[in-house]
Amino acid sequence: MLLSIQNLHAGLEDGTPLLNGIDLRVNAGEVHAIMGPNGSGKSTLANVIAGREEYRVTQGDIVFKEQSLLALTPEERAHLGVFLSFQYPVEIPGVSVSNFIKTAINEHRKARGEEPMDAAALLKMMREKLNLLEMDKSFLSRSLNEGFSGGEKKRNEIFQMAMLQPALAILDETDSGLDIDALRIVAQGVNALKSKENAVVVITHYQRLLDYIVPDFVHVLLHGKIVKSGGKELALELEDRGYDWIKKENAGA
Amino acid sequence: MSQDELLEGVTSADYKYGFSSEIESDTLPPGLNEGVIRAISAKKNEPEWLTDWRLEAFRLWSLMEEPTWANVTYKKPDYQAISYYSAAKKKQITSLDEVDPELLKTFEKLGISLDEQKRLSGVAMDIVVDSVSVATTFKKTLAEKGIIFCSISDAVQEHPALIKKYLGTIVPRTDNYFAALNSAVFTDGSFCYIPKGVRCPMELSTYFRINQAGTGQFERTLLIADEGSYVSYLEGCTAPQRDENQLHAAVVELIAMEGAEIKYSTVQNWYPGDAQGKGGVFNFVTKRGLCERKAKISWTQVETGSAVTWKYPSCILKGDDSIGEFYSVAVTNHYQQADTGTKMIHLGKRTKSTIVSKGICAGHSQGSYRGLVKIGPRAENARNHSQCDSLLMGSGCGSHTFPYIEIQNKTAQVEHEATTSKIGEDQIFYCNQRGIPAEAAIALIVNGYCKDVLNQLPMEFAVEAQKLLAISLEGSVG
Structure with missing residues (x-):
């Protein structure tokens, strides 16, 4: 078991509850999709797993690689292999993509007690991953996300994922703001990185991305709780019927 | 006695x-x-x-009032309580064990060698013998090119004609209160003369750092670049300098003759006072350069130290087609106050100036940019571009911008851009998520923000300045 979320309750610091008892198990080699209407708690779940401070866990546990994440800082979680592809990646002016990723990789290595990566090896790896995502190498010298198009920002997220090779990648609405070509390239990148050792959790509002990144499991989130799980056919059903029938099914509960 | x-x-x-x-x-x-x-x-x-x-100068100073227009508050020094001629001001220590452990920690973070640590802490040691010999080697190289580089006191003895001709011509004694005081009592400082057409073969830093560990309280620097010459001059040191003197009032005068270029870089890291705002140096500096035709003066400063900073390195663009540049990073943390900026005085035709000012405020500090762009009536087609950015960390600090623009020629093109931003929780979390801890994230973000200025520094200095920025801001985001 790579990730095991048990009865997770979390909310804002002021006490507003957002997640109300999430249970989720993810094994290495699996792809899970988490779907749900706006405001159902999808992005909150992603941020709580990554350790964002503005959320408080009030009950339950998140166990990753047999270790509870709750007491760990966001960077410690990252070092263990948790990666979040942000819905809205931030801009950091004056910091080049290559400098940023170099810093990130070397912080990972430092956490493992390793020396910084050799510059030539790093450059070679960056070139490979850029090719995978059909990105030009001029990209490396641009300021992180500054003036990037929506598609470039998302590709940059997947580029970083490719560089850091996480055990668990959470893609938070990676499809939003992407045209169909960019979507295909991003999905291609994610698929190329899949292996028996890692897992992917795709958070999405629409089924569209799941045509390209095919999930083993689909979960529907409603009011901070997983109310329905199934195979990839569940995603198609949601595409067809919307979320209203699920809301109705759960209205009495 | x-x-x-x-x-x-x-x-x-x-x-x-x-x-x-x-x-x-x-x-x-x-x-x-x-x-x-x-x-x-x-x-x-x-x-x-x-x-x-x-x-x-003393007579003039006696008639002047200490200026109060700067956006800083401090208790005025008692000018009668200062000893104006003192070499034994530093307590003599004999080993690093006697040095403040905090200071040693900072040295370590900056990667300063043990020998240099001792020198900077004022430990009496035989390294001095070595540096004298190193200094002698440098001096020989410079002498072959006809470059004069010595203390201002030696220059008075050995090159009196040059001193008499140029001293106080760029910063006159009447310029301001602190310049008048400095003119009356200066004892330390440097003199530099680059002959016609000579390109100074080294940064004048290495020498400086070896020779001027304890820079003076009332420093006086005069730098003359003769026609078509070039020099890059580095002042200061990235290592923190403890100093018993509370008041520092330096004057720097630069003269760039026709076609000459002077690049003057400063890293100022005087003792800023403690986290509660006690102690620290008052740094009241007058720096100005004169550009003749087609000459260029470029000021680059990284200001992280001192409790109070009052400093406006300026350019008088007298000659046609001359160029003035000012690149500044000013960091204030805890209770530090900095009022700094530049004056670009355009007198000649087609003169150009560039101002890039990056202020970073943290803690309870106050940072101000104060700049004047003046286009004189004869300055046809003069151009200026100013970019003044401030970065705030936390909510207890303040950042202020006081731009003054005076234009007396309608062909002028003057642009002023200003931004204020905060290091966002979002940016920090984004870095954290990629495995970068908060302190390293701040260093990364701040260095990115200052990139345009740091790029102007000579390489070895730039690396140290980056580390210095990170250290100055430690603990500023909780």
């Missing part, structure tokens, strides 16, 4: 360490009057005109 006996006592006590010349190892009692100025001048064996020049 007579002054001579006092002098004798200090001299012989100091001499056993063997690294001060007898001139520098005596002390005058506190206080400022004509007698003190005559004594300083006499000890330095100065010509009569210079003694008179100092006395006139």
Whole structure:
């Protein structure tokens, strides 16, 4: 078991509850999709797993690689292999993509007690991953996300994922703001990185991305709780019927 | 005890360490009057005109008021409580064990060698012998090119004509309160002359760092680049400098003759006071350069130290087609206050100036940018571009911008851009998520923000300045 979320309750610091008892198990080699209407708690779940401070866990546990994440800082979680592809990646002016990723990789290595990566090896790896995502190498010298198009920002997220090779990648609405070509390239990148050792959790509002990144499991989130799980056919059903029938099914509960 | 006996006592006590010349190892009692100025001048064996020049500066200073227009508050120093001639101001220590452990930690983070740590902390040691020999080597290389680089006191003795011709021509004694004070009492400082058409083969830093560990309280620097010459000059040091002197009032004058270029870089890291705002240096500096035709002066400064900073390195663009540049990073943390900026005075035709100012405020500090762009009536087609950015960390600090623009020629093109931003929780979390801890994330973000300025520094200095920025802001995001 790579990730095991048990009865997770979390909310804002002021006490507003957002997640109300999430249970989720993810094994290495699996792809899970988490779907749900706006405001159902999808992005909150992603941020709580990554350790964002503005959320408080009030009950339950998140166990990753047999270790509870709750007491760990966001960077410690990252070092263990948790990666979040942000819905809205931030801009950091004056910091080049290559400098940023170099810093990130070397912080990972430092956490493992390793020396910084050799510059030539790093450059070679960056070139490979850029090719995978059909990105030009001029990209490396641009300021992180500054003036990037929506598609470039998302590709940059997947580029970083490719560089850091996480055990668990959470893609938070990676499809939003992407045209169909960019979507295909991003999905291609994610698929190329899949292996028996890692897992992917795709958070999405629409089924569209799941045509390209095919999930083993689909979960529907409603009011901070997983109310329905199934195979990839569940995603198609949601595409067809919307979320209203699920809301109705759960209205009495 | 007579002054001579006092002098004798200090001299012989100091001499056993063997690294001060007898001139520098005596002390005058506190206080400022004509007698003190005559004594300083006499000890330095100065010509009569210079003694008179100092006395006139003192007379002018006595009539002036300490300026209050800057956006800083501090308790005015008691000018009669300062000793204006003192070499034995530093407590003599004999090993690094006696040095403040905090200071040593910072040295380590900056990657400063053990020998240099000792030198910077003022530990008496034999490294001095080495640096003298290194310095001698540099001096020889420079001498072959006809470059003069020596202390201002030596210059008065050895190159009196140059000093008499140029001293106080760029920053006159009447310029301001602190410049007048400096003119009356300066004792330390550097003189540099680059002959026609000579490109100075090295950064004048290496030498400087070896030679000027304890820079003076009232430093006076005069740098002359003759026609078509080039020099890059580095002042200061990235290592933190403890100093017993609370008041520093330096004057720097640059002269770039036709076609000459001067690049003047400063890293200022004087003691900023403690986290509660106690202590720290008052840094009241007047820096100005004159550009003749097609000359260029470029000021780059990284200001992280001092409790109060009052500093406006400026360019007088007198000659046609001359260029002035000002690149500044000013960091304030805890209770530091900085009021800094530049003046670009466009007099010649087609003169160009660029201002890039990056302020970073954290803690309870106050940072102000104050800049004047003046286009004179003769300055056809002059151009200026100013970019003033401030970055705030936390909510207890303040950042202010005071741009002054005076245009007397309608062909001028003047642009001013300003931004204020905060390091966002979002940015920090984004870095954290990629495995980068908060302190490293701040260093990364701040260095990115300052990139346009840091790029202007010579390579080795830039690397140290980056580390210095990170250290100055440690603990500023909780």
